[in-house]
Amino acid sequence: MVNLTIDGRPASVPEGTTIVLAAATAGIALTTNVGCMGQGVCGACRALVRRTGEPEVRTALACETPVEDGMQVSFLDRVAPRRPHAYSETDLVDGWTAYERVLAVFPEAVRCRHCSGCDRACPKGLEVQKGVNLAASGDIAGAAAVFDLCVMCNLCVAACPEHIAPNHLGLFARRLAAAGTQRPADLIRRLHEITSGAMTIDADACTDKQP
Amino acid sequence: MAPEMTTNLVLTAPEHRVGADLDAWLSGSGGLGLRLALETPSGLISLMEAAGLRGLGGAGFPTFRKWAAAAAEPDPEKVVVCNGNEDEPGTFKDVFLLRETPHQVIEGALIAGLAIRARRVVLYVNPHARGAFDAVAKAVAQWQEHPLLAAVGAAVGGPLRLEAMRSPGLYIGGEETAVVSAVEGGFPFPRRKPPFPAASGVGGHPTVINNVETLATVSHIVRHGAAWYRGLGRNGAAGTKLFSLSGDVQRPGLYELPMGTPLSELIFVHGGGMLLGKEFKAVFTGGPSNTLLTRDELDVPMDFESVRARGSRLGTGAMIVVSEGTSIVRKVAEYVNFFAAGSCGQCPPCKTGSYQLAHLLQRIDTGLATRADLDAVEHLCDLLPGSGRCGLIDGAVTVVASSLQRFRSEYEGQLAGG
Known part of the structure; x- marks a missing residue:
């Protein structure tokens, strides 16, 4: 038998059991932090886990983490994004304006402070920060690819100090990528630089400065 | 005993509060310490x-350990940073010193520069501290052309850059390694130690x-000597300490008292006692990431060792006094919220764990929590310490754990169903 502590309660379960099943065995009411019961797709069973002899505390999904002797587990509540991210399906079809939509709906995305907290928090091992940075620089298809396996557990929402809500940004990118053809990211980025005034074009340069 | 007889002893003495006026500072006793230090720079570390x-x-x-460690390094480009990021709730001492006595602070920083042979001295000031940065920037500008600064430069083997910079103004920006990150121009992310900044810091x-x-x-130590400084304290402690007294007292404010002054004297003599009709309950010490002090600790001499002997820490010297009738759970929830928001993001257990603690405490305070929630709080207090690369999460846990230990019945009384 394996002995562990879950939210302060002792649990004694057979080896090979997952944390969620151990919690059920220990008599913890499964009213929250539980959804798909072991399929790893709903993202409800967010938890902090410390293993015996490890100083580090890691985030994990309890349904896909096998129990270990001496393990300490604290379930984490769902942290909602600070504000809703509203967009309609009509926003999704035009690849030419997708980048502007991303910046309008997720203006925080450009504020990433590169702490990598989201990467460390992600129980699926996604490169969350890279995905955020790709979306914030106009590579919607790239961002969508990074977030392909995201289960929306919201751990990166809790972890992000800039309130970017990376998984929601990722979901938006996935929707954009699924709905329409994404234009080449470098072209979109350059067009954005020109329209936003970050890059100025001297339209007369060719004629004026010819020898 | 009249309180004014023993307050404002050294750093906050009226004659030192000349603001950003270098001539006024040097026409008094200012500058003497630096001149003496220039005569015998090699003795400064042992003096401290x-x-x-x-x-x-x-x-x-x-202090001498940091100085000695840096002085022993062969690198000629050493740096002194004066940490004025002060952002802890209830702490308001550095803002006073920076605004009222910027030259006193700069002179000390230059002496530190002499002691370790630094080539760069940075005054790192919280931009939210009202008036502090302007005073420091003005004061730094006054030093630039002064021969004393050139003399320090000559003594350290090259020109010395003295500069004022705005800190990010975030709580985490005061952590030692975060200061290094910020002075380098980045976000104030704390780093793992070692290496300690004294060995490898800015750049x-x-x-x-x-x-x-x-x-x-x-x-002041250079001017008056080590014995004088030691003699300022009480109960064997050295020097004076600035105490930021706030909360339910008659006269909240900043008090410079001998190190080792009993807590009761700060509250009941200098602070004028509790607000009318209020009973003393507890003190959150700055800032406020330490073990609560209760009625049993009122006699504790406020110095590093004595407060530690009672299981707490002196911290920044901030004493937030709360009276009976104040909900400890609510105060703790507020502080944990502060830490959760201030967590830099690098370490998910710190960011998510402090949010979870704050969430659970909020639930308890609102009367929605069950025994299982309280168990979960206690378990987090066991799980989280040491999980971050700096001490932020440890401080948040300390205030929760100590309040649970000392005011457990309050937590239990708030649970749904009593």
């Missing part, structure tokens, strides 16, 4: 050791980071 000067920003780490150069109050004290 003999005086028993400790880090007054909260850690209480012996990889040995860096001494001292709190404003610590550096403000330095010139």
